[in-house]
Amino acid sequence: MVSKAKSTKGSSQAIDYVMNDKENGEALILDSNGIVGTTGKDILQEFRFVQESNRNCVNNTISMVISPNQEIGKDLSNKELREILHSQLENLGLKDRQYIATVHASTETKHIHVLVNRINEKGQAISDSFLSKRAQESAEKIARSKGWKTAKDIQNERKLEAKEIRLKVENTIKKDKPQDIKSYFESLHKSGLKIDIIRSKVNNTISGYRIEGFKASDISRNLTLNKVEKSIKTIINSLSKDRGYSR
The missing domain is CATH 3.30.930.30 (BirA Bifunctional Protein; domain 2)
Incomplete structure (x- = not known):
């Protein structure tokens, strides 16, 4: 509450x-x-x-x-x-x-x-x-x-859920090695994760995305759209170092 x-x-x-x-x-x-x-x-x-x-x-x-x-x-x-x-x-x-x-x-x-x-x-x-x-x-x-x-109980549950999602995303990236944003979303979808793509109302371009209801940035700073688009390879190398919710 x-x-x-x-x-x-x-x-x-x-x-x-x-x-x-x-x-x-x-x-x-x-x-x-x-x-x-x-x-x-x-x-x-x-x-x-x-x-x-x-x-x-x-x-x-x-x-x-x-x-x-x-x-x-x-x-x-x-x-x-x-x-x-x-x-x-x-x-x-x-x-x-x-x-x-x-x-x-x-x-x-x-x-x-x-x-x-x-x-x-x-x-x-x-x-x-x-x-x-x-x-x-x-x-x-x-x-x-x-x-x-309590609110703290729910917050802790959300942290654990986000950590599990982050690990699943990490494993999916390591396994499929997507080379662009399209194949990245396809890999996550095939792994069973629910992906909601957010598009700009102005030009309909992708402005962000959610994984299982979580904002990508709330799961890992390395999963923001800009970083994924910049270099999928960087994401693969850095995700293993990202502490995120594992702190």
Whole structure:
């Protein structure tokens, strides 16, 4: 699970964005606290009424996104999403603050948007030091408590997968010794690797490529299109020295 958070000045436009779910129209309001309004303008006024008690705090609103892993998030009920929201707010000391949270489901990954008032009714501003780091640490804590993969777990799995792909590409190049970019792609395809060629929208020339969903440069710096096109022989000699994800 991933979570990002930052402090902002807040605006009605930002609230309207949270309240809208692109193709799906109005976003589902998951939960709120101390909020009555239903439009960005009305909600902002409610935030500002409390924020008047502390005019020294400029970035007086916290904007946060909570994204459960795609394979898990798609099946989560609103009740389960609400539990995640409450745990996140509790961990960050924000549960008793004024906030509104919505669910966006029009992208591949269902996620929660939250806007929280940094200022409480006593005019106190909660610290935003290392806010994004704390939000991610909290998200990982919640994921572990539920037996889910954390962002670090997924990142490590991706590194291992990329390393396996790099080794397969290396072995394929050594075996087939392609002499141009066309034969290079053909060799990778024959080895069972899925290749997605990216073409320029201007002149339809090849501008890059992906291997099994990975950008070539994320697998190895020596697999960028420019380096492959420059010299296949250089790639053959240098791939064995490239540490890439094996570090």
